[in-house]
Amino acid sequence: MNLDDALGVDRAPHGSSDDPELVDFSANTNPRVPEGVEGIYRDAFAESRSYPSEPPADYRDAAAAYVDCQPDEVIPTPGGLAAIRSAVDLAVSPGDSVLVPFPSFGEYAREVRLQGGEPAFVPHDAVLDVGRDDLAEHALAIVCNPNNPTGETYDPAALDGFAARCRDAGTLLLVDEAFLGFTGRPSLAGTRGVVVARSLTKLFGLPGLRAGFAVATDEYGEALTAARRPWNVSGPALATGAYCMRQTDFVAQTRERVRTERSRFHDALSAQFDVHPSDAPFLLFDVRDRDVDWLLEHARERGLALRDARTFRGLDSHIRIAVRLPEENDRLIEVLGDV
Template sequence: MKSYVHGGDVYRHPGVLDFSANINPLGTPPGVIRAARDSMERIRCYPDASQEALRRQLAKELQVREDWLIFGNGAAELIFALAGAVKPRQALVFAPSFAEYEQALEAADCQIHRFFLKEEEGFVPGEALLEEIRRLADTLDLVFLCNPNNPTGVLTDPGLLRKIADFCREAGILLAVDECFLDFVREPQKHTLKDLLPDHGNLFLLRAFTKTYAMAGLRLGYGICSDPELLLRMEMRLQPWNVSIPAQEAGIAALREGEFVDRARRLVFEESAFLKAELEKLGYRIFASQANYLFFKGEDWLGEALLEEKIMIRDCSNYPGLSGGFWRIAVKTHEENQRLLEAVGKVREAWQKR
């Protein structure tokens, strides 16, 4: 059985400054923490299995119908529920991309086609992606894309993505798009496919509270889809009471934190440019990440050396299509980013003296 490795493993590396998990650099909004803490007085009760209050608030925020929403114990649960509901015979995914897509598809006995993003093209998806979907159209049941992609942070051109959505609708292929990091890109409304939902019942959008509100430990993800039959089949594959009371209350509180998210977005834009410039001065190649993390090529030994300095970055060598020397780092506060840069300079200098 394959072993899937992720960032954020602070349990095996206590005391580290964690750049391996891409969450809000300002942390969890205080109002979210209060809401989760206050809800503990009600944990003797079962959670609302229909998530009515959260559903109502989120639908209002997104300006979508309440019955278009489905909630999960993190976005990962919904990835598995989607694969189990569709039971695709064949599916196409990016490579490199988030491991859970392939893990869920393998669990559903699905044959996986990888569309390899090329280093020489900056890992940017081009028209060849649509051509590959067209080529495989007679056999594909599902296309699972990530926008912006993880670990590269690269966005798919909005025009291309819409052409893919239209073609998949005509060909009877379900298109699932993971938009979990979209809150941290510039002009997210330009890149989301949410406006296509009324006319594209074949479209499923995946999102989460995890990254935007730094709620990874509470597990709260959601999907948006206008196909009631698909959502029903997914619901049948979810555990009852899968979203806890603290998670639901934290989610409701998070939707009131627009100003907090705006501050985090401004910080990410500023610090991303700073980190990119400083790493390029050190000779690293930084790819065109437009999310709250940077993806770059460096020395194979960099991660282990930084761990000795109590800093953890994401080794991307286990992603299909990548080899050793590819790294992903979260964009954090200026002080934390400065500490990372100082540590990188220190370990490079020590290595050169060997």
């Protein structure tokens, strides 16, 4: 990254409302957290007058068990976005082309541009169809699984085949699995030639914790481990993150609640809107002939914050909503039912 590249890149828009009077459907974070997590954080804070252990072995062990890889393949990061930046920084030089899906998370293109690279946009549902010869034209390929904002996961066999073609082409593959923990689908963590980015923000409802990790093998893992700053994740974040990743009952309960409520949401809204199929803790829908700005304001006046999805490349009449608790979802169904 250099001065000119950084000065020429805008911020990417995101959801989330800090208005305590609003129920926030604009950010896809779990409204519940694991029982006992506050105590773990407080206990860790008491140890914060010392540097955290380096390397953070317990956190790496928990992450490895969580995604089924080897502990030495885990690179702790302050959030999933830091893992994404590390992978882009490793792979992209000024002038390089990077395969970027759309509509998808806006930070991918931003991180590529910060390194002086150029995003080559491809529809998110066609990215796995890109062949070896075309892949060879790109320094990096990016996949979001499940994709944000559309919500669908990729077929595991197709994703494995795409990873193999990337290896054959000499193109690093970055897979953002920020929402995969909600699905029960297998991670690509530990796959050769792949960097996986994981976040603890979404599933465990702790966006302010800033804890995540990358997973990489072979020379990519060695490079990311060597480049990682010492003590780059705080002691409280390491302790809290390790605790959360071991809460298997909480994860199972969250997955079932999200699955049930997402299905109910989809059925309730499909009569009025074109609702996209989703495996994630959110739904994207086309408002058809309704005015997006009016709908957003209509919801806000009734105490609900929704995500304006027109900020995603390729979408011009869409809203995204998080799957929250049943009583909150009931309220949104009621508010959208009278438009």
